[in-house]
Amino acid sequence: MYYIFVGETLKTINMARITKGILGGFSGKVGTIVGANWRGQDIIRSTPKPSSRPPSEKQLLQQEKFKLVIGFLQPLNSIQKRYFGSGSGSKSRVNMAVSYTIGEAIQVTANLPEIVFAKVLITKGDLAGFQNVIATPQSGQMIRLNWEDNSVQGNANTTDKANVVCYCEELGAFNIFESVADRNLTTADITLPISYSGKEVHVWTYFNNAAETTACNSPYLGIITLI
Template identity: 65%
Template sequence: MAIISKGILGGFSGKVGTVVGANWRGKDIIRSTPKPSSKEPTNKQLLQQMKFKLVVGFLQPVRSIQQLFFGTRSGARSRINLAVSYTINEAVEVVNDMPQLVYNKVLITRGDLAGFQNAALNNQAGGVLTLSWEDNSIQGNASATDLVNLVCYCPETETFESFLQLAKRTDLTATVTVPELFTGKEVQVWAYFNNEMQTKACNSPYLGAFTIA
């Protein structure tokens, strides 16, 4: 079924007979329905498909964050598109012909807001994580009211836990308790600032891998 979004004279999305309507880089286009290929995909194509599947599945739980805070929309490319593209190109390596995520290169957010100064994470008993940083609220475009967020990912369970708006930039510390599900397991942790208006964020620093006690 096709959908006309701008009235009878506007572009459409979807399939009508042997043609398909779509929007590409901000322009309405019509193309013929692609024919199924009888060729077997090459190893390179299969690897790219595996990378795409790995990255899309990994980023899905933080989609709502990246819709707000990953780069700047460009034409028809959404922030989600940008996040997927960045992660495939910069944060995936191939080991024994299988793609793997490189967590210390992953960005949860990407932006030009001033980031953390000397951020450090302390892993304590009971699943308690304490983030500390230094005050840089007078530097660049930083503000004392910028909000601190923490994002944890457990590879074993393939689950994220996001802790949003924990503190302000000038609070210099924030503490969270992760779910019991993570006890005894390793988690990967990132943090990020966003401004009060939710129009800017910093590049999310990777804080390390921690085994939850």
């Protein structure tokens, strides 16, 4: 049984996997059941049934957390589809990113959920990460990253690509800079739009391998005021 929110209503879903049958799987609604193919498996499920009970305070808070996280992570979907977790099992990478953020990167203040930016992961993976990476502001809305070359350690490679993700809380906007430098170059500059001058941005970075099949856990580099 699964529980989902549709609008403001809590609904329940019963779901089963089709393992045998002369007709195989089917797609669509038949009576009170729905057939579909989900992550390579034929399933049937009951149609959602609205609960007759009003949502509790705990359920309402969970809804608010879910809405906050979904809205925050949506611009990162194309990254997290590739680079968050293994992508195996019943959850997609995007679902794993949502679950992680709700569970690990949310705090509640005065009954309102807030993002804890220092705990946010943009990517999550087994690639060797950065060594002693720092970010510093430069003139012209520029941020400079410096790190040490650790391309001989573990599964690191000189051709791993450095990426930078910036989030301006005031504007509610992400800026994403992909493949800005190879691991062995140890430095990269990124420039934000002139409208960001004087604004604060949260900064994360990550490496992905040249084949774009894996990434490291993304370190949070703090808040930078652009100049």
